[in-house]
Structure formats: structure tokens, C-alpha cells
Amino acid sequence: MKRLAILGSTGSIGQSTLSIVSSYPDRYSVATLAAGRNLDAAFEQARRWRPRVVSLATEELAAELAHRLKAAGTTGVEVLWGTAGSVVCATHPDVDFAVSAIVGVAGLEATHAAILAGKPVGLANKECMVAAGEILTAAARERNVPLLPIDSEHNAVHQCMRVGTTAEVKQVWLTASGGPFRQWPLEQFAGITPEQALKHPTWVMGQRITIDSATMLNKGLEVIEACRLFDLPASQIRVTVHPQSTVHSLVEYIDGSILAQISVTDMRLPILYALAYPERPASSLTFDLAALSHLDFAPPDFERFPCLRLAYEAAEMGGAHCIALNAADEVAVDAFLGRRIPFLGIPRTIEEVLERTPAHHPETIAGVLEADSQARERAREVVSAAAIRV
Template identity: 75%
Template sequence: MKKIAILGSTGSIGTSTLSICESFPDRYLPIALAAGTNLEVAFAQAVQWRPQLLSIATEELADTLRQRLSAEGITGIEIVWGTPGTVAVATHPAVEFVVSAIVGVSGLEATYAAVQAGKTIGLANKECLVAAGDLIISAAREKNVALLPIDSEHNAVHQCMRGGAANEVKQVWLTASGGPFRNTPATDFAAITPAQALKHPTWVMGQRITIDSATMMNKGFEVIEACRLFDLPPAQVRVTVHPQSTVHSLVEFIDGSILAQISVTDMRLPILYALAYPERPASNLTFDLASLSHLDFAQPDLARFPCLRLAYEAAAASQASCIALNAADEIAVAAFLAHQIPFLGIPATIERVLELTPAARPASIPDVLAADRAARVCAAEVIAGRA
């Protein structure tokens, strides 16, 4: 029985992880959960799973949750809150495996603490490696901690990498659906609305990641994450537009062989792979081979999707640039959703923030968080026209 902690238990990855726990009750037991602000879902998870420890976003929510559990006669669950609570969940002494699925840099401190505590990590938070990849990878090597990717593309690369040695890899290919504007004329981009950008053709996701898919920034973050996870330079991490989203990634070896990972578009499969690694337990997540009748691949247009270009440039520049890339994108996406800037204002804001960011390599997590805050202020000033 593997005892697990879930950072972001009320989100899509968190609930999918709990679904895997339901399907494999003899294998996985969630004993520590870190929720966000969704009190109702956190309460339901506490009632169903009776974890030893549950963290929620604020002290007020923690008090309310304690009262509700007490009214139901449920005891034995320690309720904590905020970042210290999330860190406590990630470092719970009995936990063996931590699923890191908090969106953004909010989960950075807890994920780093879990690595320092020697926990195996199932990583679904790409922003952790974008903002602090050097520190996390270095700590993981020092503590001999496995970082197992849950993002479907990196999970696919991890699976394909088992087909050869690291020095036999020529390059990896991350597939991208192309988002809702894959075939939209570039002349129409200036008029794209938030409602249009939130209509993803394949996946149902949160608002920020859906907009990031529309700009292809999400794929840019994945390029940086792949560089960190697989110790590759940006030039060896390629992107190909694959609208069917059937092939999740490919690994090309120096002898010319290319291995591709194909599966259903269901996040439970990469979660199960990470939880069970190196085993492959039987599941009902089967794939219909008849759907392979048509597969398309195309080179992404960096002129139409400059966010992907900016991500490659940040990856080649410095860790500070990667921090600024993520922070500026989050501020710009929020401004776009609030109708404060147009769709093309997202890459324009990010590019300006990158121009204003000096090269640096933060030496600690507090340094990373300070750089993140500075980049957010800079992005807000750019949007306000004050930079």
C-alpha cells in the first residue's frame, strides 16, 4: 500500500488521482491532502477519505472545515492552512509519494520541501520546473529523489526514454493540439475574444492553461520543463502540431528510430503510470486503434504564436528569464480575460518584461519567489503603460 499526498486535491489532477485511488484501493491510500479555496469539495474529500492531514487555503476556511467535520462527528483529521499547511502535507512523515498539482508557483515551496524530505514526486505542476528547475533538479539529485512527470507530454517522453540510453537520444518531440486558432488567419488574431480563446478543441482545463494553449505558451512551458527533466538543451526539444492529440510525445534516437507514446486522452493514465512506476498495472484505460486512421503533424508557426518563440529564448537565456516568462504570462492572461488587453497583448507584455529582466540565477526558493513578485509588478506596469 503506497501512502500518498496530493497538493491540489480539489483540482482536475487531484480529483483524477483520487479516482485512481478508488480504482486501486489495495495499492494507493491518500493520507494527506492540500486543497485550495473549494471548501465544498475539500469537505467531501475529508468525509470520503478521512486523511490524517488536510490543508486548505485560509485560516477562516480551516475553522469552517473543522466545524463542519465536527458537526458530522468526524474526528482524527488534522486541519491546517496556507503555505505552511501545504508544506506540512508535502512532508508528512508517513507519505511516500507526493502528487504536485497546485497551479502556478503557489505549490513551489511545498514541492521543494517534499524533494528535500526525500519523497518521490509525481509532477503535474510545470511552473515549478519553469521557475525553479535548477534548484529542484539539483535537490532531487542530491536526495536521490525520482521526479516522475504527470503532464501527458512529459509522461510520454519518460515512457519512450525507457527504449534507450540517455546518450542515444537525438531529440524529443512534444506534440501540441494547436489550440483553437491553429487555422485562424493571423490577420484575425487582433480580434480574438476571451470566449473564443477558452474553447479548446481537445481538453477541458482551467482558464489560464486554456488561454496558454491558445497562445502556445503552455507548450513553451513544456519545452522548458522537458529541458530540466531530461537534461536536454532547448535545441533538442522540438514541438510538432498534432491536432488529433493521439500521439502524446515522441523520442527520436541517434540511430534514426522514433518511439511514440499513444493512449487515450485521459489524465488518469499518466497519473497511474507515475504512481505505479516502474510497474504497469492493468487498467480499463484502453485505446481504440481504429482512431489511428488519420494522423497529422506540422511545424508550429512561431510568427503567429510568438509565445512559443519567447519560451525558447527564455530557456536559452537564464533562470531569471524563465521566472519572468511564467510570471508575466500569468498577469497578461488575467488582463486579457478581464478585457484589459487584446489577445496579441499577451505576447507583447511578456516580451517587454523579458527585455526588462536581467540575467540571473536565483540561489534559493525565496530568491525565486522574490524574482517572481518583481516580474509580476513589472508586467502590471507594462500593461498600465508605465514601463
């Protein structure tokens, strides 16, 4: 029985992970849950799974959850809050495996703490690897802690790389749907609305990641994450636009062989792979080969998607520039959703913040968080200066 810490339990990855636990009760159980701000969902999860610890974002939410659990007669669940509570969830002695699915750098400290505590980690939080990948991977190597990707593209690469060594890899291909605007005329981009950008053609995801998919910044973050996870330079990580989204990634080897991972577009499959690794349990997640009757692959248009170009530039610089890329995007996406900047204001904000960011490689998590805070402040200044309402 593998006992899980689910960091980000009320989000889509957290809920899918709980679905896996429900489907494999002889393999997995819930030890701790970090649930953020969704009080109602946290209450239902705590009653259903009876974890040792539940952590919420604030002391007020934690107090309310404790009150509700007591009124419902649910005992034995410790309720904590904040980053410290998430760290307790990640490092609890009953935890055998931590699923890192807290959105953004908010999950960084808990993920790092899990690694330091020797817990294998399933990574569904690309922002942690973008901002602090060098620190996290170094800590994992020192402690021989597995970092198993849950993002579908990196999970696919991990599967394809099981048959060869890193030295045998010529290049990795990350597939991208191209989002809703891959065929739109460029002159229409200035008028894109949040409602249009939130209509992803393939996946149902949170707001930020959906907007990031529309700008292809999400794929840029994945390029940086792949560099960290697989110890490859950005020049060996390629992006190909694949609208069908049936091939999740490919690995090209130096002998000319190309291996592709193909499966249904269901996040339960990569989650199960990470939880069970190196085993492959039977599942009901089957794939219809008829879906392979038509496959398109095309190079990305860097003029149409400047955020992808900016991500490659940040990957080459590393350190503070990767931190700034992620932080500036988060601020810019929030401003776009709030109609304070236009769609094209997202790459403009990111580019200006990167230009203002000095080269620096933080060596501690505290240093990463300080660089992140500085980048967010620069981004807010850029957004405020733009003062454009669409």
C-alpha cells in the first residue's frame, strides 16, 4: 500500500489522483491533503478519505474546516494552514509518495521539503521546475529521490526514454495542440478576448494554463522543465504543433529511431504511471487506434507565438530569467483575464520584464522566491504603465 500526500487536492490533478486511489484501493491510500482555498471540497475530501492532515491556505479557512469536521463527527484529522501546513503534508512520516499539484510557485517549498525528506515526487507543477529546477534536481540526485513527471508531455518523454540513455538522445519533441488561435490571421490577435482564449480545443484545464496554451507560453515552460528533468540543453528540446493531441511526445535517438507515446487525453493515465512506476498496472484507459488515421505535425510559428520564443531565450539564460518568465506571465495572464491588458500585452509584459532582469542564479529556495517576488513587482509596474482596457 502506497500512502499519498496530495498537494493541490482540490484541483483537477488532485481530483484525478483521488479517482486513481478510488480505482485502486489495494494499491493506494490518502495520508495527507493540501487543499488551498476550496473549503467545501476540502471538507468533502476530509470526510471521504480521513487523511492524517489537511492543510488550507489560511488560518481562517482552517478554523472553519476544523469546525465543520467536528460538527460532522469526523475525528482524527489534523487541520493546518499556509505554507507550513503544506510542508507538514509533504513530509509527514506516513507519506510514501507526494503528488505536487499546487499551482504556481506556491507549491515550491512543499515540493522541496518532500525531496529533502526522501519522498518520491510526482510532479504536476511545472512552475516549480521552471523556477527552481536546478535546486530541486540537485537535491533529488543527492538523496536518490525519484522525480516522476505527471504532465502528459514529460510523462510521455519519460516513458520513451526508458529504452535508451540520455547520451543516445538526439532530440526530444514536445507536442503542442497549437491552442485555439493556431490558424487565426495575425491581424486578429489584438482583439482576442478572454472568453475566446479560454476555449481550449482539447483539454479542460484551469484558467492560467488554458491562456498559457493559447499563447504557447505553456509549451515554453515545458521546454524549460524538460531541460531540468532530462538533463538536456534547450537546443535538444523541440516543439511540434500536433492538433490531434494523440501523440503526447516523441524522443528521437541518434540512430534515427523515433519513439512516440500515444494514449487517451486523460490525465489519470500519466498519474497512474507516476504512482506505480516502474510497474504498469492494468487500467480501463484504452485508446482507439482509429484516432491515428490522420496525424498532423508542423513547426510552431514564433511570430504568431512570441511567448515561445521568449521561453527559449529564458532557457538559454537560466536562473533568474526562467523565474522572471514564469512570474511575469502569471501577472500578465491575470491582467488579461481582468481586461487590463490585451492578449498581445501578455508577451509584451514578459519581454519587458525579462529585459529588466539581471543575470543571476539563486542557490536557495529563499533566493528563488525573492527573485520571483522582484519579477512580479516589475511585471505589475509594466501592466500599470500599459493601463489599457480591452
